[in-house]
Amino acid sequence: MTRNDPSAADAQAARQALEAAEHAREAARSRPAAPGWYGAARGLLFAVVFGVICGPWNGEIPLLIVAGVALVAFLGVHVLVASRGGVITMPHGPVGQRILIQAIPVVAFGLGWLAALPFGQAGGAIASAVLAGAALWAVTAWAEGQGRS
Amino acid sequence: MTEEHVPPPALDEVIQHPTRLTIMAFLSGCLEAEFGAVRDYAQVSDASVSRIVSALQDADYVKVRKGYVGKRPRTWLALTAEGRRALTGHLDSLQAIAESARHAAATDPGDGPNN
Secondary structure, three states: OOOOOOOHHHHHHHHHHHHHHHHHHHHHHOOOOOOOOHHHHHHHHHHHHHHHHOOOOOOOHHHHHHHHHHHHHHHHHHHHHHOHHHEEEOOOOOHHHHHHHHHHHHHHHHHHHHHHHHHHHHHHHHHHHHHHHHHHHHHHHHHHHHHHO | OOOOOOOOOOOOOOOOOHHHHHHHHHHHOEEEEEHHHHHHHHOOOHHHHHHHHHHHHHOOOEEEEEEEEOOEEEEEEEEOHHHHHHHHHHHHHHHHHHHHHHHHHHHOOOOOOOO
């Protein structure tokens, strides 16, 4: 009877390699926490951008400039925080949860436009921007907390 | 009575080296990682990481993206789909080796005094 089983040394080496690989993977997933202002900055900048471009004042150049600056800042903040620690992590959680996180601000934006019924375009733009900004702030803070749990 | 033993699955020779496996595993935990972050975790020199990344690139396991943070150039590393498959296969092979040895130890009657 011939056997070709791995030796105990092979098995030990395999286990050590598996542990090292798992440790490395977890290290990549564990990065510094996002700054405390991240969620608020995202929400506020989002609200400014959409509050300006969706309102009846969206033809006013100074406001468009403000919206443009806010948009650049929104993208910049996202890139800065998303790549902190030199690692861009994968989205966390099941697919349904990730879709929900993206959908909540969109739904809030849509619901905000109900304010246009009594208050017109201005009311709708402000309400939708504020609700969507607040929702984005909340889901960002929640997602960052989930990522560290 | 003969027993048929299925040999352990083959390990991936490209990934087998401990530092290469460490880097591949680190990259598997993220979408992209900056060169410095990978180097710092692996605790090897820039030149070593460059050599390893080149080898992994040649095997189509890793892709490299050059970018800038402000005016400072940055290099970003990521596993390709092929790299993720290769890593998964390699880890499965390691797991099979570890479990096969455990199974063999559990079922081995051992060498008695008459052998």
